Amino acid sequence: MKKTIICTVCPNGCEVVAEYTSKDDVQLSGNRCKRGVEYCINECFDPKRTFTSSVAIKGASRRRMPVRTSAPIPKDMLFACAEEVKKVTLSAPAVCGQTVIADILGTGVDLVACMSLDKKED
Ligand code: SF4
Numbered sequence: 755m756k757k758t759i760i761c762t763v764c765p766n767g768c769e770v771v772a773e774y775t776s777k778d779d780v781q782l783s784g785n786r787c788k789r790g791v792e793y794c795i796n797e798c799f800d801p802k803r804t805f806t807s808s809v810a811i812k813g814a815s816r817r818r819m820p821v822r823t824s825a826p827i828p829k830d831m832l833f834a835c836a837e838e839v840k841k842v843t844l845s846a847p848a849v850c851g852q853t854v855i856a857d858i859l860g861t862g863v864d865l866v867a868c869m870s871l872d873k874k875e876d
Pocket residue numbers: 761762763764765766767768784785786787788789790791
């Protein structure tokens with residue numbers, strides 16, 4: 755199998771070509787350094803992304819709280835995560851870093867708040 759990957763580990767953005775038959779038989783070309791090797795192998799066999807979104811919040815000055823996963827999760831679970839966040843409504847006050855959904859979809863990764871929002875004064 756052959757795959758072209760843009761390495762995003764650093765701003766160089768090398769275009770890396772991976773040719774492989776299995777995880778133990780991967781030939782890479784185009785990477786300018788070794789740091790891209792792990793990234794490209796993961797992109798071939800276990801691509802992951804940090805999920806970002808927002809959830810509803812009641813009683814704050816804003817209606818939405820930005821959230822993200824505390825670590826990258828499997829890329830093929832991003833749409834399922836988007837469905838999960840629709841089910842959540844926070845209540846102010848909320849603190850940056852607080853867990854919004856623990857172990858989202860059994861990934862072992864938490865969805866966390868990205869900002870602090872106080873309770874709105876009436
Ligand atoms: S292969 Fe190395 S130099 Fe190229 S983008 Fe990845 S980390 Fe940067």
